[in-house]
Amino acid sequence: xxxxxxxxxxxxxxxxxxxxxxxxxxxxxxxxxxxxxxxxxxxxxxxxxxxxxxxxxxxxxxxxxxxxxxxxxxxxxxxxx
Numbered sequence: 001x002x003x004x005x006x007x008x009x010x011x012x013x014x015x016x017x018x019x020x021x022x023x024x025x026x027x028x029x030x031x032x033x034x035x036x037x038x039x040x041x042x043x044x045x046x047x048x049x050x051x052x053x054x055x056x057x058x059x060x061x062x063x064x065x066x067x068x069x070x071x072x073x074x075x076x077x078x079x080x081x
Contacts, residue, residue: 012046012054019043 022036032040043051 009053009057012050013057015039015043015046016051016054016058 018036018039019042022032022040025032025036026040046054
């Protein structure tokens with residue numbers, strides 16, 4: 001059961017990324033492919049709490065990656081005490 005929920009979260013995250021790209025193309029006036037139209041439609045039908053979880057998961061993951069890389073890069077230049 002927990003594995004299915006984890007899979008759904010990753011599916012929602014991927015759907016959000018695809019829909020975000022489709023929205024960007026749509027704003028520019030570029031034609032959308034059928035796959036992009038389908039992703040955009042599925043994202044719009046997704047419940048608000050699932051959208052929130054997907055966006056929050058992306059934000060936390062991005063922050064964690066940036067925090068880790070920043071520590072690795074800038075941590076070397078600070079002298080240890």
